[in-house]
Amino acid sequence: MSSGLIEWLIFLSLAMIAIVTAAGMIITMSMYRAGLALMASFVALAGLFILLNADLLAAIQVMMNVGGMLVMVLFMVMMMMDPGGEMMWGMKRDMHMRGPGALSMHMPSGPPPPEEQEGQLDAGAMSDMDVQETEVGGHDMSDMEMGSMTPRQNYTMMVDMAMSTAQLPWAIVLGVVSALLLVILLILTPWPLAGIAPTQDASRVVGELLLSRYMIAFEGAALLILAGIAGAVLLAKRERSRVQTPPETKQRGEQP
Amino acid sequence: MSVFITPLFVVCVLLVGTYFIAVIEQLLRLGLRSIGIALTLPLANAIRLLYQEDLTPRGADFFLFRSAPFIALAVVSLVALVIPLGPTLIAFNPSIGLFYFIVLLSPFVVAITNAAWSQNSKEGLFATFRAAAYLISYEVPIGFAAIGPVMATQSLSTQRIVEVQAGLWFVVWQPLGLAIYLIAALFVSFRHPFDSALAGSELEGGAFAEYSGGRLLLFKIALAALFLLLMAMGVVLFFGGWQGPVLPGPLWFALKTFALSALVLWLAHFFPRLRHDQMLTLSWKILLPASLLNITLVGILTLTIPVGR
Amino acid sequence: MSWFTSSGGPGLLPYLLVGAILFGIGVTGVLSQRNSLMILMSIEIIINAAILTLVAFWRFVRPDQFDAQVFVIIIVTIAAVEMASGLGLVLMVFRQRGNANVDEAKELKQ
Numbered sequence: 176m177s178s179g180l181i182e183w184l185i186f187l188s189l190a191m192i193a194i195v196t197a198a199g200m201i202i203t204m205s206m207y208r209a210g211l212a213l214m215a216s217f218v219a220l221a222g223l224f225i226l227l228n229a230d231l232l233a234a235i236q237v238m239m240n241v242g243g244m245l246v247m248v249l250f251m252v253m254m255m256m257d258p259g260g261e262m263m264w265g266m267k268r269d270m271h272m273r274g275p276g277a278l279s280m281h282m283p284s285g286p287p288p289p290e291e292q293e294g295q296l297d298a299g300a301m302s303d304m305d306v307q308e309t310e311v312g313g314h315d316m317s318d319m320e321m322g323s324m325t326p327r328q329n330y331t332m333m334v335d336m337a338m339s340t341a342q343l344p345w346a347i348v349l350g351v352v353s354a355l356l357l358v359i360l361l362i363l364t365p366w367p368l369a370g371i372a373p374t375q376d377a378s379r380v381v382g383e384l385l386l387s388r389y390m391i392a393f394e395g396a397a398l399l400i401l402a403g404i405a406g407a408v409l410l411a412k413r414e415r416s417r418v419q420t421p422p423e424t425k426q427r428g429e430q431p
Numbered sequence: 432m433s434v435f436i437t438p439l440f441v442v443c444v445l446l447v448g449t450y451f452i453a454v455i456e457q458l459l460r461l462g463l464r465s466i467g468i469a470l471t472l473p474l475a476n477a478i479r480l481l482y483q484e485d486l487t488p489r490g491a492d493f494f495l496f497r498s499a500p501f502i503a504l505a506v507v508s509l510v511a512l513v514i515p516l517g518p519t520l521i522a523f524n525p526s527i528g529l530f531y532f533i534v535l536l537s538p539f540v541v542a543i544t545n546a547a548w549s550q551n552s553k554e555g556l557f558a559t560f561r562a563a564a565y566l567i568s569y570e571v572p573i574g575f576a577a578i579g580p581v582m583a584t585q586s587l588s589t590q591r592i593v594e595v596q597a598g599l600w601f602v603v604w605q606p607l608g609l610a611i612y613l614i615a616a617l618f619v620s621f622r623h624p625f626d627s628a629l630a631g632s633e634l635e636g637g638a639f640a641e642y643s644g645g646r647l648l649l650f651k652i653a654l655a656a657l658f659l660l661l662m663a664m665g666v667v668l669f670f671g672g673w674q675g676p677v678l679p680g681p682l683w684f685a686l687k688t689f690a691l692s693a694l695v696l697w698l699a700h701f702f703p704r705l706r707h708d709q710m711l712t713l714s715w716k717i718l719l720p721a722s723l724l725n726i727t728l729v730g731i732l733t734l735t736i737p738v739g740r
Numbered sequence: 741m742s743w744f745t746s747s748g749g750p751g752l753l754p755y756l757l758v759g760a761i762l763f764g765i766g767v768t769g770v771l772s773q774r775n776s777l778m779i780l781m782s783i784e785i786i787i788n789a790a791i792l793t794l795v796a797f798w799r800f801v802r803p804d805q806f807d808a809q810v811f812v813i814i815i816v817t818i819a820a821v822e823m824a825s826g827l828g829l830v831l832m833v834f835r836q837r838g839n840a841n842v843d844e845a846k847e848l849k850q
Contacts, residue, residue, distance in 0.1 A: 179748015186750045190758045197762055197785050201769045201778070207548055211495075213781050214541065216762075220788055223755065227799040231527055232812050236791075238534040239816050240784075241541060242570065243823060245563050248544075250827055251777050252559070254840050346772035354764025361756045366743060366801060368752065373803035376526050378587055380806045381813070389810050396817045403821035410828030413835075 186226055193219035206255050210248030214241055231377040437522040441511050448663075448688070449655040450474075455693050459700065477648055485644035488550055495549035500642075500649035503542035507656045510535045514663050515590045517673050517680035528589040529581060532664060533574055536619055539657060540566040543621070543628070546650070547638035558638040561628040561707055565618060568714035573615035575722035579608035579729040580668045589664075593672030602669040604732055607725045609669045611718055613695055616661040618714065620654060624702040627710055662692045746800065755796035762789035776830045776840045780823060787819045 196216040200209045217240040224233035385393050453473035461469060487496060512523040513532055525531060540562055547558035581587055583605075584595045602609050618625045629638050639650060666672060666687045673680030705713065743753045762785055769782025791812055798808035834840050 177748055179745070182749030186754060190754070193758065194761055194765070197765045200781065200785075201765065201773065206777075208495075209778070209781070211541075211545070213784065216785070217788060218538075220792055223758070223792060224795055226749075227755065227795050228803075229795050229799065229809065230525060231530070232791075232795060232809055234527055234530050234534045235813060235816055236788075238537060238570075239820055240788075241537040242567060243784075243820060244781075245537075245541060245544065245566060246827070247777060247781060247823070249560060249563050250830070251775075252548075252556075254777065254830070254834050255775065343772045346768050349771055350764040350766075350768030353767050354760050357760035357763060358757060361753065361760060366752055366797075368743065368746075368800055369803060371803055373799065375804075375806070377806060377809060378527055378530075381809050384806055384810050385813070389807075389814075392810070392814050396814050399818065399821055403824050407824045407828040410825075411831050 182226065186223070189219045189222040189226070192216070193223065206251040207248055210244050210251060213247075214244040217241070217244070228373050229377065231381060438508065438512060441522050442508055444516070445508065445511050445656050445659070446652070448659045448685075449652055451689060452655045452659050452692055455689065456696060459693070459696055480643075480648040480651075481645055483644040483647075485646065486641065488552065488641040495545045497646075499542050499546035499549065500646045500653065502545070503539055503653035504649060504656075506535055506539045506542060507653050507660065510539075510660050511656070513589055514660065515593055515667060515672055516684055520673075520681060521590055524588060524590055527587045529577055529587045529592065529664075529668075532589070533570075533577060536573070537566060537570070539619075539653075542653075543638050546642065547628070550641040552640055554640045555638065558628045558640075562621075562638060564707075564711065565621075565625070565628065565714075568711055569615045569618040569718075572611055572714065572718040572722045573619065575726055576608045576612035576615060577664075577668060579605045579725060582726075582729055582733050589667055589672075593667055593674065596671040597674055600669065600671040600674075604736070605669065605725070605729055607721065608729060609665070611722050611725060612665055612668065614713075614718060616658070616665060617695070617699060618710075620658040620661055622658060622696075623699045624705050625710055627705060627707050659688070659692065662695065663688045666691055752796055752800040756793055759789045759793040759796070762786075762792070774841050774843055776826075776833070776842050776845075779842065780826045780830070783826075784819065784823065787815065791815060 193216045196212040196219065200212040200216070203209050203212065218237060221233040221236040224230070224236060450473055453476075454469050457469035457472050458466065510532055513521070513525070513528045515521040515524075543562045544559050547555045547562060549555075580592050580601045583601060584592045586592065617623070621629050639647060642650060663684070666684065670687050670691065672687075673684040675683030678686075743751050745751045766782045766785035766789060769785060770779050773779050773782065794808055794812055794815075798806075802808065830840055833845055837844065
């Protein structure tokens with residue numbers, strides 16, 4: 176087998192992994208798996224960088240993005256109602272919704288059905304689906320009567336639980352259009368190819384460049400990181416409520 | 432052919448080394464007289480785990496729960512490829528060898544996080560958060576501690592770092608770097624003072640709470656192998672790798688690695704297990720300024736004192 | 741066409757096509773997701789598609805000058821800072837409203 180064929184095979188498998196996992200991130204219902212899928216996509220991209228003889232960039236890509244995506248996954252676990260997708264899978268199974276089980280739910284289309292009259296159905300258990308649930312595994316669906324929801328409440332619940340907006344078809348169209356535009360642009364442009372392979376040691380040359388020609392960008396990036404750290408910490412700080420001081424301790428002028 | 436033989440050889444060496452790390456742990460626990468028990472107890476534990484029933488918790492994430500031990504082992508094997516065992520005995524020598532080593536420590540924590548998350552239990556959830564917090568906390572100190580030898584060598588290749596230490600080992604003039612590296616290494620491998628994410632008494636085993644049988648054995652092997660690799664890299668960075676007067680290179684390397692592991696494990700026994708906030712305090716308020724100080728010191732020394740380059 | 745192969749292996753165009761497809765997927769994600777964290781992750785996909793294109797150009801158009809790798813390092817740094825700031829903002833919004841949906845954060849007041 177010639178090395179060119181092996182290179183094509185490796186390229187195709189890595190490219191397939193990168194594209195399929197990136198698409199899977201948008202499609203899947205479990206947030207944890209979405210974060211992991213994105214991480215896998217970035218690792219496949221790092222493999223593509225190694226194929227392109229840029230191993231320093233591949234190592235940087237893996238280091239930054241694995242840690243970054245892990246933090247992202249942590250935030251999702253903190254902030255989302257059902258990060259593992261368990262509740263939604265159970266709901267899809269119990270309510271016999273259409274579509275394969277692992278894929279995310281879309282917003283229902285069309286106008287919401289009209290409100291029911293008061294007193295017709297008692298579905299108070301379904302009214303607060305927005306409450307943040309901190310337990311893993313979410314609500315236990317067996318103690319809610321699924322069939323007793325009004326159409327209006329069913330609609331509201333579906334709206335609240337959907338992963339994608341109602342504009343999903345338009346989003347797909349725009350995504351495909353932009354990809355096609357780029358592909359046509361790329362195929363039609365005459366790129367000036369250099370037939371040579373890179374010969375120098377990347378880390379040495381990049382280090383020299385960073386500290387000589389691109390020193391301003393280097394220092395600017397450092398300043399940006401500092402600003403980002405300060406800003407993020409400031410944004411994430413909780414406001415401490417001022418404690419009411421009792422009157423007898425307010426004599427600051429007299430006591431040290 | 433050699434592209435298959437060399438990794439296989441590396442994995443075998445890794446398993447033998449892991450066994451010896453377990454032996455050292457048992458020796459430290461039981462005292463130096465019971466060497467017979469220390470040699471057989473790890474094997475007995477391994478066989479017991481293999482015979483144990485392999486349970487899967489209800490509601491566990493199907494793919495993640497089963498794949499986490501294998502991801503951990505794969506990462507550990509990839510990391511082991513870059514350690515130089517002798518003058519020409521290295522499986523994979525890229526020009527960014529040390530950077531490759533440090534970068535691959537992150538996916539290991541991803542495997543632990545997967546394991547903790549996929550168990551569908553409260554303890555697992557706590558362990559997920561803790562493991563991810565520790566990943567972010569130790570990456571900077573261990574990177575900065577490893578930069579010291581890189582500054583002296585002016586190369587990231589592990590083989591080159593060992594070769595430059597022919598005159599003087601780096602530990603002699605970078606003791607602070609060694610201290611930071613060893614503390615961070617205990618962080619990385621979830622070892623005794625820092626095993627808050629796997630705490631047996633606190634979190635019912637934390638990330639490994641629901642694992643049993645063969646998968647738990649694989650995880651334990653992966654953790655011990657990671658510790659061995661970190662100690663091996665410590666020897667490469669600070670103690671001259673395979674350099675030594677009379678004996679062959681690999682033998683010196685093995686002796687130095689096991690001596691360093693025994694020293695670190697023994698010292699670790701003196702400290703109680705750190706709480707989660709104590710670990711974060713240690714990492715961000717103590718290790719990070721110390722590693723910045725280390726870089727400053729090593730930089731000044733590299734420029735002013737000519738040390739065998 | 742020598743843009744497609746290079747000494748037997750894939751040439752410039754296959755990498756650029758992969759980058760274009762990833763860009764399309766990222767755009768779809770940004771426009772269709774309701775959760776702000778998913779939108780941040782889709783932005784990451786777009787940035788990485790651009791990085792792949794950049795590295796492919798470096799390899800096949802100018803392999804002797806490593807300025808492109810410096811550019812990539814700076815881009816990765818800025819992407820990380822942007823994600824950190826984005827996460828801080830999302831955290832604040834979450835504390836105000838109790839969920840991180842962008843559809844409901846349309847007005848400044850609750």
